[in-house]
Amino acid sequence: MSADTVLSKLKEINGKYSMFHAMTEDTSADGASFLFSAKDNLTSMDMETCSGSKILIGYRPAFDATSIAKMRAAGGKLIGKTNMDEFGFGTFSTNSGLEVPRNPYDLERACGGSSGGSACAAAVIEDHVSLGVSTGGSICCPASFCGVYGIAPTYGRVSRYGLIDYGNSLDKIGVLSAKATDLKKYMKIIAGKDEKDPTSCVQPEFRTDYRMMKSVAIPKEGTEGLSKDVEAAFKDSVENLVRMGIDVDYVDMPSLKYAMPAYYVLATSEASTNLARYVGMRYGQQEGDLSLKFDDYFTSFRSQYFGDEAKRRILLGTFTRMVGFRDRYYAKALQVRKVVIDDYKRILADHDAVLAPTMPFTAPRFDDISKMSALDSYKADYLTVPANIAGTPHMSVPCGYDSNGMPVGMQFVADHWNEDVLFSMAEDWEKEFDMKAPEVGA
Ligand code: GLN
Numbered sequence: 001m002s003a004d005t006v007l008s009k010l011k012e013i014n015g016k017y018s019m020f021h022a023m024t025e026d027t028s029a030d031g032a033s034f035l036f037s038a039k040d041n042l043t044s045m046d047m048e049t050c051s052g053s054k055i056l057i058g059y060r061p062a063f064d065a066t067s068i069a070k071m072r073a074a075g076g077k078l079i080g081k082t083n084m085d086e087f088g089f090g091t092f093s094t095n096s097g098l099e100v101p102r103n104p105y106d107l108e109r110a111c112g113g114s115s116g117g118s119a120c121a122a123a124v125i126e127d128h129v130s131l132g133v134s135t136g137g138s139i140c141c142p143a144s145f146c147g148v149y150g151i152a153p154t155y156g157r158v159s160r161y162g163l164i165d166y167g168n169s170l171d172k173i174g175v176l177s178a179k180a181t182d183l184k185k186y187m188k189i190i191a192g193k194d195e196k197d198p199t200s201c202v203q204p205e206f207r208t209d210y211r212m213m214k215s216v217a218i219p220k221e222g223t224e225g226l227s228k229d230v231e232a233a234f235k236d237s238v239e240n241l242v243r244m245g246i247d248v249d250y251v252d253m254p255s256l257k258y259a260m261p262a263y264y265v266l267a268t269s270e271a272s273t274n275l276a277r278y279v280g281m282r283y284g285q286q287e288g289d290l291s292l293k294f295d296d297y298f299t300s301f302r303s304q305y306f307g308d309e310a311k312r313r314i315l316l317g318t319f320t321r322m323v324g325f326r327d328r329y330y331a332k333a334l335q336v337r338k339v340v341i342d343d344y345k346r347i348l349a350d351h352d353a354v355l356a357p358t359m360p361f362t363a364p365r366f367d368d369i370s371k372m373s374a375l376d377s378y379k380a381d382y383l384t385v386p387a388n389i390a391g392t393p394h395m396s397v398p399c400g401y402d403s404n405g406m407p408v409g410m411q412f413v414a415d416h417w418n419e420d421v422l423f424s425m426a427e428d429w430e431k432e433f434d435m436k437a438p439e440v441g442a
Contacts, residue, residue, distance in 0.1 A: 001126045003029030003077075010079060013440075016107070018099045019120040020080035022047040033075030036186075037121045038131040039114075040081040041088060041164040042173070044068050047078070051164040052086040052114070054097035055305035056284035065162025066197065067131055067173045067190040074189045082117030086307045087271065088135050088166040090114050091377050092369050093142070095309040100366075104146055104438035105406050109363040112142030115176065119146035122176040124440050129177045129186050133163060135170045136263050137358075137384025140396035143176055144358035144409025147398045147438070149426055150176040151183045154416045155391030156201035158187075159194030167270035168199070170263075170388055178437070180426035183395065187419060204417045213352045213425040216246060216412065219253030222356030222383055233400025233408035234357045240432055241355075249351065255336065255343040259386035262336035264378055265320045265329045266389065272317025275310060278302065312374060341390045348415040353425070356383050358396040358409035387413040395422040397429050401436060 001009075007027045014020045021040050024047070029035060038044065041051040043061035050056040068078060085095040093101050093116025101117040103109040104124045111120045115132030119142030122130045132139040134152035143150025152174040160171055175186045184206060194200045218238070226234070242248055280288050280301035288301045306314070320329035347354055360380060369377075387394040393416070396409040414421050 003032065003035050006035060006125055007079065013124060014080070017102050017104060017120050017124055019082055019101045019117040019124065021050060021052075021083050021098050021117070023080040024078065029077060032077035034077070034127075034129065035079050036071050036076045036129045036131065037080045037082050037118065038065075038068055038078060039084055039118050039133050041084065041133055041166070042068055042131060043162040043164070044078060044081060047081050049081060049164070050098060050284070051088075052084040052096040052098055053305070053307070053310070054285070055278045055302075059284040061162070063162060066159035066194050068162065070190050071131070071186070080121070082115065082121055082130060084117055085114035086310050087164065087275070088114040088133060088138055089271070089309045089313055091137075091141055091380050092364070093117065094366065094369050095307060097305070097307045103363045103406075104440065106363070106404065109365050109406065110145065110369060112145030112359070112363060114138040116142045118176050119143050119148055119150065122146070122148045122178055123438055129175060129182050131190070132174055132176050134172050134174060134388060135166045136267055136388045137381050139174045139176060140358045140384050140394060140409065140411050141381070143396040144398075144411070145363035145407065147407030147409075147435070148176055148178045149180050149183055149395065149397055150174065151187060151395040151419070151422060152388070152393065153187060153191065153419055154393045156199055157203060157393070157419070158190050159192070159197040159200040161194055161196035165270075165274045167267040168274070169270060170267060178435075180397070180430035183426050184423040206423070207420050212428070213246060213421045215249065215351045216241065216353045216355040217249050217251040217347045217351040218355050219256055219347075220250055221253055221256040225360050225382070226357055227361040229402035230357050230359070230361060230408050233402070234410060237399040237410055244428060244432060251347055253343050253347065253354070255340045256386055257382070258336045259340050259389055260378065260382040262333040262340070263381070263385040263389050264316070265333035266337065268313045268317030269321050269330050270317070272314045272321070275306070275314055278306075309374070337389045340386050344390050344392055344413065344415070352421045353412040353414050355410060355412055358383060358411040362402045362404070362406040362408055383411065387411070392416055393419045393422060395426060397426055398433065398435055405436075
C-alpha cells in the first residue's frame with residue numbers, strides 16, 4: 001500500500017480498529033520519506049494531545065516532543081496520535097477516557113497497554129512505525145498482544161521532553177513496528193542527549209558492527225504462572241534459539257517476584273504528584289463553576305474528568321509517600337529496585353540477555369477484562385516490570401500463536417546501553433520466525 005493510499009484510507013481503517021485518537025486530515029504524503037504515528041502522551045503541535053484522558057480534551061500543545069520533532073526532521077510525517085490507557089495507567093488500553101483500540105487479530109480482544117493504539121497501528125498499517133512509551137511494560141505488552149516487534153531503550157537514551165509524565169524515573173520512549181529492522185533504524189533517529197531533558201544522557205552510540213547475541217539466561221521464576229499456550233509457544237521458541245546456535249541457561253532471579261509490588265509503589269508515587277497539575281486551569285478542559293472556592297473548583301473538576309484508575313493511583317501514590325508510611329512503602333520499593341538491578345547485573349555479566357515470555361497470557365477478550373480486578377491486571381505485568389524498574393533496554397518479538405490464532409511474544413532484556421544485541425536478535429529472529437500478519441480489510 002502506498003503512503004498516499006494509507007492516508008486516504010486512514011479514517012476507514014481507524015473506524016474498524018480505533019487505534020487513533022487524532023489523525024491528520026492531509027491525504028497526500030508528498031515530501032515525506034515515511035509515515036509514523038505516536039502515542040498520545042507525546043506532545044504534537046498539529047494535533048490534540050490528550051494522553052487518553054478526558055481532562056486534557058482540547059489541549060493543543062505549543063511544541064513538539066523531542067522524539068516527534070526528530071522523526072519529523074528525518075522526513076517523517078505524523079499521521080496520528082494513538083489511543084492508550086489514561087496517562088499510561090493500564091495493561092489493556094481499556095482504562096482510556098477516550099477510545100479503546102481493538103486487537104487486529106480479533107476485534108473482541110484488547111491490544112494490550114498502555115501503548116495499545118501504537119501496537120495496533122504497527123500491526124495493521126503496512127510499513128508503519130509508531131512511537132510508544134513504556135513506564136512498566138507499555139511497549140512490550142501491546143507488541144506481544146498485537147504480534148509486532150517493540151523496543152523500550154535504556155532509561156535516558158531518548159529525551160522525555162514533551163512526554164506527559166507518568167513516572168519520571170521510569171518513562172522511556174521507544175519504537176513499535178512489524179519489521180525487525182525498523183527498531184534500529186528509528187531508535188537511531190530518536191536517541192540522543194537533549195538539553196531540554198536533564199535525564200537524557202551523553203550515551204554510547206549504536207554500533208554498526210554490533211555483536212551478535214550468543215547466550216540467553218531464562219529465570220526459572222519467569223516461566224511460572226504462564227497459560228498453556230504461552231508455555232508451549234515459548235518452549236518451541238527456545239528450541240528455535242538453540243537451533244540458531246544460542247546458548248540457553250536456566251538461572252535463578254529471586255528478585256523477579258518482588259519487582260511488581262515495588263513497581264506499583266514507585267509508579268503510583270510518581271504518578272500521584274504528576275497528576276496534581278491537572279486542575280482545569282492550565283491545560284485541556286477549563287469549564288467549571290468559577291464561583292466556587294479554588295479547592296472546591298479543583299475537586300469538582302478532577303472528580304468529573306479523571307477516570308477510576310487515575311483516581312485509584314492518586315490515592316495509592318499519595319498514601320505510599322505519606323509521613324508514617326513512606327519508609328515502609330516508598331523507601332522499601334527503592335531498595336527492591338536496587339536488588340532487581342543487582343540481579344540483572346549478576347546474570348548479564350555472563351549472558352547477553354535475560355529471556356522470558358513477555359506476558360503470561362495472550363490478548364484477553366474485553367468481556368473477560370471487565371471481570372478483572374485492578375490487582376489482577378497489575379499481576380499480569382510481573383514479567384515486564386522488572387526491566388522497567390531497572391532501566392534496562394528490553395524488546396518483545398513475536399514468537400508464536402495460541403489456539404485462537406492470537407500472537408504470543410517473548411521478551412529479551414539486555415544490559416544498560418546494550419540495545420545493539422537486541423537489534424541483532426530481532427533481525428536474526430525475523431529470518432527464522434513464520435510471522436502471520438492479521439487479515440486487514442477496512
Ligand atoms: N501496566 C503498567 C501500569 O499500569 C505499565 C504501564 C506503562 O508502562 N505505562 O502501570
